[in-house]
Amino acid sequence: MDPVVIIGGGVIGASLAFHLRSHPRPVVLYERDALGSGTSGDSVALFVWHQSTPDRSSHALxxxxxxxxxxxxxxxxxxxEQIGTLDVASDEAEADELRAVTAELDELGVEASFLGPDAVADHGLDPAAVSGAMWTPxxxxxxPSEIIQHYVREATDAGVTVETQTAVTDVVTEGGRVTGVETENGTRSAAAVVNAAGPWAPDVNEMVGVSLPFRHNRGPVVVLQKDEPFDLPFVQFSDGLYFRGEGRNQALAGNFGASYAEATRLSPTDARSVDHQFYLDIEDRIRERIPRLDGVELVNEWVGVRTLTPDGAPVVGTTxxxxxxxxAGMNGLGITLAPAVGSYLAEVIAGDAVDADLETFLSPARFS
Structure with a gap:
């Protein structure tokens, strides 16, 4: 019996393999490198109820x-590690916007509140340098590695085949339908193929002539460390800079990268280094607004590639x-959305009834 083939062994592909483990057809997952070696491994691994622009379907996911x-x-x-999110207001205009967002999140059932400068100081920020923050505790x-290992372990125990170090080089079609995949190790027939290839998703789409408006941006991350222990929530600023506590004495600092309008198509395999300006931005932000991070030293760094969509929602479903x-197109929310995306798409592939609102929200057809 021809299998369902999943292309991509990140958190989305692993979740789908897990949720398809009882499918009547065999399931095969191909990963070009090691499991979780792409965007999932570069992620800061947040689960967030926070939304900058609250949406009911996104909350449902x-x-x-x-x-x-x-x-x-x-x-x-x-x-x-439940550390909470501080969405920082740099001035009163941003504070007013965040108060409105707080009310919208509250209507969705999210625990959210707006904190004044003095309360924000309790989380490590300089109260004189900010106008408050929205707090989603x-x-x-x-x-990410724990999530992927759990999904893959459960999937393989149920009979799913996982092949790493095996790139899919083409998707074979005949008469407008998928018939197989070509890999570095040969051709395999397939009843269905799922593109869960993360930043490689545009390349896989091109193999079958599917056009979707994916773009990429760069997400630099540095690891900061102090000798003494400290705690820090996830702190984000309107210009895209963010900081996140890590363990007892470390923090991650990053940048959400270019918006969709400014993003482009990148090669996921290109070597990428952190721009010097990013170091300066991080140093300035700590000095000006986050006294709790005074004295940190840089101990590691990397740059990931995120896949973006025009409306900020993932693309999940039939083509x-x-x-x-x-x-694909998780817009940096792969860890947050992986279980929902995997279970939803498993229902679609099985031909089960799905939530109509989610179908509209996620469908690739919305870009037709």
């Missing part, structure tokens, strides 16, 4: 993910090519 994460955290299969971070599905 988060809730669906958390329903799956919560029991795994409770039984210690997955680790989760239930946000936190997970470990014009029969048997070819897409699960």
């Amino acid at each position: 988060r809730a669906r993910s958390w329903e799956q994460y919560a029991p795994l955290i409770d039984d210690e299969t997955l680790s989760f 239930e946000d936190g971070y997970l470990d 014009a090519v029969d048997g070819f599905f897409v699960a």
Whole structure:
């Protein structure tokens, strides 16, 4: 029996493999490198209820993910550090906008509040340098490798085949439908193919002539360390800079990168280094607004590639090519959305009824 083939062994592909483990057809996952070696491994691994522009469907995806994460955290299969998110207002105009967002999140059932400068000081910021912040205390971070290992272990125990170090070089079609894939090790017939290739998703789409408006941006991250222990929530600023506590005495600092309008198409395999200006921006932001990070030293760095969509929502579902599905364009929310995306797409592939609002929100057809 021809299998369902998943291209990509990051958190999205692993989640889908797990959720398809009981599918009547065999399931095969191909990963060009090691599991989680792409965007998932470069992620700062946040699960966030926070939204800058609250949307009911996006909240529903988060809730669906958390329903799956919560029991795994409770039984210690997955680790989760609940540190909260501070969305910082640099001036009164931003403060007014964040107060409005706080009210919208509250209507969705998210625990959110607006903190004045004095309250923000309790989280390590200089109260004289900010106008407050929106606080979503239930946000936190997970470990991507734990998530992928759990999904893959459960999937392979149920009979799913996982082949690493095996790049898919082409998707074979005939008469407008998928018939197989070509890999570095030969051709394999397939009943369906899922593009869960992260930053390589545009390349895989081109193999079958599917056009979707994916773009890339660069996400630089540096690891900062102090001798003494400290804590820091996820702190983000309107210009894209962010900081996130890590363990007892470290923090990650990064930048969300170019907006979709300014983004372009990048090669995921190109060597990437952190721009010197980014170091200066981080140093200035700490000096001006985050006294808790005074005296940190840089101990590591990397640059990831994120895949963006015009509306900021993932692209998940069927395409014009029969048997070819897409699960990509996570806009930096892969860890947050992986369980929901995997379970939803498994329903689509199985032909089950799906939530109509989510189908509209996620469908590739919205860009037709």
